[in-house]
Structure formats: structure tokens, C-alpha cells
Amino acid sequence: MAYLHVDRLSKTYESNDQPVHAIGNITFNVDRGEFVSILGPSGSGKTTLLRVIAGLEVPSAGAVVLDGKPVTKPSPQLGVVFQEHRLFPWLTVRDNVEYGLARQGISKKERRKASDHYLDMVGLADFAGQFPKALSIGMSQRVGIARALASDPDVLLMDEPFASVDAQTRRELQDELLDIWEQTGKTILFITHSVDEAILLSGRVLVLCKRPSRVIRTFEIDQPYPRRETDIAFNETRREILSVLDTTRPEPR
Amino acid sequence: MAALTSQTRQLGQLANRTARKLDINANILRWVIGIVPIALLLATWQLLVTYGDIPTYLLPPPADVFDTFMTELTRGNIAEHLGLSLNHYLMGLAWGIGLGVLLGLLTGYLAIASLLVEPVVALFRPIPPLAWIPFAIIAIGINTQAAAFIIGIGAFYINFYNTLSGVRSVDKKLIEAARTLGENPVGMLWRVVIPASVPAILTGIRISLGQGWMTVIAAEMFGIRGLGQRLMEAAGLLAMDIVITYMIVIGLLHLFMDQGFRLLQSWVLRWR
Numbered sequence: 001m002a003y004l005h006v007d008r009l010s011k012t013y014e015s016n017d018q019p020v021h022a023i024g025n026i027t028f029n030v031d032r033g034e035f036v037s038i039l040g041p042s043g044s045g046k047t048t049l050l051r052v053i054a055g056l057e058v059p060s061a062g063a064v065v066l067d068g069k070p071v072t073k074p075s076p077q078l079g080v081v082f083q084e085h086r087l088f089p090w091l092t093v094r095d096n097v098e099y100g101l102a103r104q105g106i107s108k109k110e111r112r113k114a115s116d117h118y119l120d121m122v123g124l125a126d127f128a129g130q131f132p133k134a135l136s137i138g139m140s141q142r143v144g145i146a147r148a149l150a151s152d153p154d155v156l157l158m159d160e161p162f163a164s165v166d167a168q169t170r171r172e173l174q175d176e177l178l179d180i181w182e183q184t185g186k187t188i189l190f191i192t193h194s195v196d197e198a199i200l201l202s203g204r205v206l207v208l209c210k211r212p213s214r215v216i217r218t219f220e221i222d223q224p225y226p227r228r229e230t231d232i233a234f235n236e237t238r239r240e241i242l243s244v245l246d247t248t249r250p251e252p253r
Numbered sequence: 254m255a256a257l258t259s260q261t262r263q264l265g266q267l268a269n270r271t272a273r274k275l276d277i278n279a280n281i282l283r284w285v286i287g288i289v290p291i292a293l294l295l296a297t298w299q300l301l302v303t304y305g306d307i308p309t310y311l312l313p314p315p316a317d318v319f320d321t322f323m324t325e326l327t328r329g330n331i332a333e334h335l336g337l338s339l340n341h342y343l344m345g346l347a348w349g350i351g352l353g354v355l356l357g358l359l360t361g362y363l364a365i366a367s368l369l370v371e372p373v374v375a376l377f378r379p380i381p382p383l384a385w386i387p388f389a390i391i392a393i394g395i396n397t398q399a400a401a402f403i404i405g406i407g408a409f410y411i412n413f414y415n416t417l418s419g420v421r422s423v424d425k426k427l428i429e430a431a432r433t434l435g436e437n438p439v440g441m442l443w444r445v446v447i448p449a450s451v452p453a454i455l456t457g458i459r460i461s462l463g464q465g466w467m468t469v470i471a472a473e474m475f476g477i478r479g480l481g482q483r484l485m486e487a488a489g490l491l492a493m494d495i496v497i498t499y500m501i502v503i504g505l506l507h508l509f510m511d512q513g514f515r516l517l518q519s520w521v522l523r524w525r
Contacts, residue, residue, distance in 0.1 A: 054433060056432065074432045074435070076434070076435045079433070080430075080433040082426070082429075082430065084426065086426050086427060088427060088445070089525070090451070090524045091448075091524075099431070099434050100435055103435040103436055103437075103440065131523075131524040132524075133524065133525065147434070148433075151434065151435070
């Protein structure tokens with residue numbers, strides 16, 4: 001049995017009295033320590049999928065199973081990094097990072113050790129005492145990652161975490177995330193709409209079609225890290241993925 | 254509010270520029286400019302007394318009012334009445350703010366509390382606090398408790414509605430983030446909803462500090478001992494100097510309290 005098992009998941013929700021079939025029927029597995037990207041056009045229910053896996057939304061049918069146990073509500077085993085940093089503005093950077101640990105009743109000394117460790121990992125040790133308003137978007141997103149990691153989750157769920165930062169910062173954050181992945185060996189499920197980002201980061205890319213979404217293709221990417229967009233193999237994979245994405249477009253009239 | 258802030262900022266920039274030109278401290282300049290209208294007001298007052306042919310029982314000269322102020326101060330009259338009024342004020346605010354914030358939090362956070370509380374509050378809301386004075390006098394008497402009751406009524410509505418709107422506008426995204434970090438419903442109220450609502454709660458408290466002061470004076474005019482009652486007593490004696498003295502005392506006190514609260518507010522909200 002796979003580590004994270006998404007089993008025949010579907011989700012329909014009501015919007016303005018109209019049922020919206022966000023997720024058609026999605027099944028996939030993620031092994032321990034894998035970095036998997038979910039790639040899809042906007043309106044493919046990527047975010048909804050992540051929210052269901054995180055336990056923030058109840059699926060209409062199907063199930064999410066983590067390490068043999070069904071996921072029905074959010075839990076510290078599933079760390080989430082959102083598209084916006086979602087830091088608590090009234091807490092210092094350190095208190096934000098320690099938030100999850102404090103809820104688990106971890107002692108102050110241990111929390112301190114963990115926040116030092118993860119803030120150091122994202123290069124923000126000097127900002128521990130600051131409030132989030134003092135941080136740039138990129139820095140806030142790093143703190144968001146440190147906060148999710150601090151609880152030592154089994155799986156890190158990331159919902160387009162680098163979509164709102166500039167290109168330069170995005171590259172930095174992508175490299176840092178790969179370092180973190182290497183250091184911690186976490187299982188990472190990463191949502192993105194960027195083909196390049198998916199190839200750059202992941203070992204496997206699942207391509208979704210427009211809603212009601214399904215996985216239309218899976219790409220195994222075995223190029224060694226660090227990957228560069230200018231590599232020939234990178235370009236080859238990009239071409240294949242793009243040709244699959246093209247099939248998700250509506251027929252021209 | 255935003256327009257007002259931008260106007261204040263523009264005025265601040267104007268003061269800074271002028272100060273640089275004249276090579277003096279901007280704060281001193283602002284202070285000096287602020288004094289000008291007050292000095293003009295005092296001068297007009299003095300001119301009206303000297304040349305206006307107005308009897309002094311209607312408009313005593315500033316110097317007389319200052320003498321009366323000093324007499325009332327040294328005799329302990331101001332301290333005595335001030336003490337009584339502050340007692341009414343603080344007791345009234347304590348229950349009005351306390352109950353208003355508490356019910357506002359519960360009503361905003363729990364659907365069942367909202368169904369129970371909101372219609373009742375909406376029913377009583379249109380009755381102005383001052384309209385409760387006859388009710389309080391008959392039901393409670395002409396005493397401290399009656400004054401505190403009336404003051405608390407006004408504070409209650411302001412704090413209830415401010416807190417309620419604060420709780421209802423808490424960013425749902427932060428609530429979700431807290432859920433993914435393992436927060437429970439009680440902790441959610443305590444560690445997310447309340448901190449996120451603090452700006453709105455403090456605004457409510459600040460408004461009620463002002464309105465409460467107004468209600469204190471009004472309630473005391475019905476005979477409950479304090480600054481308002483001293484004011485009415487002086488009016489009965491046609492002692493305009495005493496009336497103006499106490500008007501100034503009331504104004505200054507609220508000015509200091511409001512400034513003090515503003516400092517507290519900006520310290521508590523230093524994360525913004």
C-alpha cells in the first residue's frame with residue numbers, strides 16, 4: 001500500500017445554486033519521500049484537490065488515506081503551505097513557526113530548538129523577533145514553509161506557494177525547497193500551473209485536465225538535480241507535457 | 254477616516270517643510286501653530302468682556318474663571334466631584350465594555366448565540382442611553398449604581414457591535430491555517446479570533462470612553478453627585494465662572510484620557 005493514497009476522489013460543490021464538478025475522479029499514490037507535482041490549467045480543481053487531501057474539505061466520494069489511516073480532518077501529519085503566506089500578523093516570526101508545536105504540547109525549550117532549526121534552514125534566523133509586517137512576500141513564504149515543517153509533518157502539501165513572488169525570488173525559493181527536501185526527506189505534494197516549475201522540482205508530474213478533473217497523464221522525471229530549463233532533456237519533457245496540456249484546451253470553434 | 258488620515262499627513266508634511274525652511278524643530282512649530290487659535294479664542298473672550306457691554310454674570314472675564322478654577326481646586330471641590338464622577342464612569346464602563354465585548358465575541362463566534370442574542374439587542378438598541386435615566390432613577394434610585402447603569406448601557410451597544418463586526422471580519426484564511434496547525438475550537442477563539450478582532454474591539458472601547466463621559470455628565474445632572482451635578486448646581490446660582498470652570502475640567506479630562514488610550518492602542522497594535 002502506498003504511503004499517501006488518493007482513492008477515486010470526487011468533489012462537487014454548490015456555487016450560486018449551480019453544482020460545480022470540481023474533481024471528476026482522481027486516483028493516485030505517493031510514496032514516502034517522493035516529490036510529486038500536480039500540474040493543471042486554471043480551473044482544473046488543483047486547489048480543491050489539495051484542500052480535500054489536507055482535510056479542509058470533505059470529498060463528495062472517494063477517500064484520502066495516509067499511512068493506512070483515512071484523512072477526515074486537518075492534522076499535524078499534513079503540513080500545508082498556502083499560496084498566500086497566511087502568517088498570524090500579531091505573532092512574531094518565531095511564534096508563528098512554533099504555533100503548531102505549541103498546540104501539540106511540546107515544551108518551550110523544544111519549540112525554541114525547532115524554530116531555531118527551521119528558521120535557520122530558510123535563512124531567516126535573524127528575523128525571529130520581528131512581526132510579519134517587516135517581511136517581504138518571499139520572506140513571508142519562507143516563514144510559512146518553516147511553520148509547516150516545524151510540526152514535522154509526514155507530508156508537506158504546497159498550493160502554488162511561489163505564484164505570487166517575482167521570478168528572481170521564485171528561483172531562489174525553488175532551489176531552497178529542493179535543499180530542504182534533500183535535508184528532511186519529506187514527502188512533498190506540490191500544486192502548480194507552471195510546467196517549468198513542475199519539471200524543475202519533482203520526480204513525478206501528474207497532469208490534470210479541466211474540471212471535472214482527472215489525471216490524464218503521469219510523467220516520471222529522472223533527470224538529476226539540479227535541473228536547468230536550458231538542458232536538452234528538460235526541454236524534451238517540457239515539450240511532451242505541453243502537448244498533453246494542449247489536449248485539455250477546448251476545440252477551437 | 255482614510256481621507257482624514259491623508260489630510261493629517263499632508264498637514265504634517267507642510268509643518269516639516271516649513272520647519273526646515275525656518276530651521277526650527279518641527280514638533281515645536283506644530284505646537285506653536287496649535288496654540289494660535291486657542292490664544293485667539295482667549296483674546297476674543299477678553300475683548301468681548303472689555304468692550305462687549307455684556308454683564309459679567311453672563312460672561313465673566315478669563316482671569317475670574319482662572320481664579321475660580323484655582324479656588325475650586327485648592328478647596329478640593331474639583332477633586333471631590335471628579336472622584337465621584339470617575340467612580341460612576343469606571344463602574345459603568347467596566348460592565349458595559351465587559352458585557353459588550355463578551356457577548357459580541359460569543360455572538361460572532363457561535364451561531365446559536367447569534368440567534369439568541371442579536372434580536373434582543375436589536376430590539377433595545379433604538380432606545381438612547383439617556384432615555385434610560387428616568388427608568389434608572391425609579392428602579393435604582395439617585396445613586397452611584399443608577400449612574401453606572403446608564404453609562405454602561407451606552408458602552409454596551411458600542412462594544413457589542415464593534416466586537417461583533419470585528420469577529421465576523423476575521424480572515425477565514427487565518428482560521429484555516431490554524432486548523433492545519435492542529436488548533437481546536439476553543440483555542441481558535443482565544444488565539445486567532447480574539448487577536449484578529451482586537452483592533453475593532455479597541456476602536457469600540459475608545460468610542461465608548463468618549464460617549465461614556467458624556468453620559469456621566471448627563472446622568473449626574475439629574476442629581477447624582479459628581480461633576481454634572483456641580484455644573485447644574487452652579488447654573489442654579491447663575492455662577493457662570495463655576496459653570497465654565499467645570500466645563501473646562503470635563504473637557505481636559507476627556508482629552509487626557511483619549512490621548513492616553515491612543516498610546517495604549519498603538520502599543521497593543523504595534524504588530525500592524
